Amino acid sequence: MAYEAAERVHCLIIGSGPAGYTAAIYASRANLKPVLYQGIQPGGQLTITTEVENYPGYPTGIQGPDMMIDFEKQAIRMGADIRFGLATKVDFSKRPYRVEIDEEKWIEAESVIICTGASAKWLGLESEQRLNGFGVSACAVCDGFFFKGKEVAIVGAGDTACEEALYLSKLCSTVHMFVRRGEMRASKVMQDRVLKASNIVVYWNTEPLEVIGGQKVEAVRVHNKQKDKEEIIPISAFFVAIGHQPNSDIFKGWIDMDEQGYIKTISGTAKTNLEGVFAAGDVQDKNYRQAVTAAGSGCMAALDAERYLSALESI
Numbered sequence: 001m002a003y004e005a006a007e008r009v010h011c012l013i014i015g016s017g018p019a020g021y022t023a024a025i026y027a028s029r030a031n032l033k034p035v036l037y038q039g040i041q042p043g044g045q046l047t048i049t050t051e052v053e054n055y056p057g058y059p060t061g062i063q064g065p066d067m068m069i070d071f072e073k074q075a076i077r078m079g080a081d082i083r084f085g086l087a088t089k090v091d092f093s094k095r096p097y098r099v100e101i102d103e104e105k106w107i108e109a110e111s112v113i114i115c116t117g118a119s120a121k122w123l124g125l126e127s128e129q130r131l132n133g134f135g136v137s138a139c140a141v142c143d144g145f146f147f148k149g150k151e152v153a154i155v156g157a158g159d160t161a162c163e164e165a166l167y168l169s170k171l172c173s174t175v176h177m178f179v180r181r182g183e184m185r186a187s188k189v190m191q192d193r194v195l196k197a198s199n200i201v202v203y204w205n206t207e208p209l210e211v212i213g214g215q216k217v218e219a220v221r222v223h224n225k226q227k228d229k230e231e232i233i234p235i236s237a238f239f240v241a242i243g244h245q246p247n248s249d250i251f252k253g254w255i256d257m258d259e260q261g262y263i264k265t266i267s268g269t270a271k272t273n274l275e276g277v278f279a280a281g282d283v284q285d286k287n288y289r290q291a292v293t294a295a296g297s298g299c300m301a302a303l304d305a306e307r308y309l310s311a312l313e314s315i
């Protein structure tokens, strides 16, 4: 691989959600002089959420974007070097490990902490792709505002779908919610809130087949599996909330992952199969996916990196 290493660092952190910033806080305090690249969405998924009520230490809740600004400020105060930039390629064939930033410069790192998170999944419909940005969205909190007073639809049945349906129900006249099975995966409390909302209509055993519209979303064609019946529902926006996939593509072939692309870590640690490369947050966690668990694993990654680097120095 042809490259010129521009800079060498002890600890390179890739990603800026709760995991990345927490790793940066701990690594700074351990004097590892971490450099953190924020990626294309500084602050990660919490920047596209609203109220966070379940992060300890905020008794009255906090807005997701505000929480991430606080995380960043704290990391900077501890001395972390926070930079805007995207890791575009890696070369983990030998130490120091190499990471390409913005397809233009290489960084050499004694240790790497991967905190690249996860991204929204799509249904895979041609019409969904064609109308993306023209009424099709994977973020109700980002785009719901544009459909104030209108009829909208959402697909999904997890906590995210429920949370977003409730958010939309406060802005829009009616929220049509498509659930592909006869039950929801979401927690009981979220399901109850959805079912109690007077302007959320839940369609059980129903899957969208096509988002209809030329320049913008006008309707959705859905199929009820139980009744084997199709229906066209007029809407102005179509929100997709069917889960996430890990942002791990650039690491494929270098470190061990499961079949969905989640990075494998050694149980009870943040260590990957490659010495000196650690992973934290949603990119290695498909079970918990909470801000607080991501932050906890970011802390573990920094402590593991510190131990690894101390052992290297004492050799």
Ligand code: NDP
Residues within 6 Å of the ligand: 054, 123, 155, 156, 157, 158, 159, 160, 161, 163, 179, 180, 181, 184, 185, 186, 187, 207, 241, 242, 243, 244, 287, 288, 289, 290
């Ligand atoms: P989940 O994986 O929990 O749920 C995804 C949902 O989308 C499932 O109901 C699934 O259906 C449905 N789905 C998947 N593919 C399709 C498809 N092709 N067509 C139709 N429906 C589909 O993802 P979430 O993003 O909701 O949640 C992720 C994690 O984050 C969870 O652990 C959740 O508890 C947590 N979370 C917590 C929150 C909170 O505590 N405030 C808020 C939001 C998320 P099926 O059930 O049939 O598989």
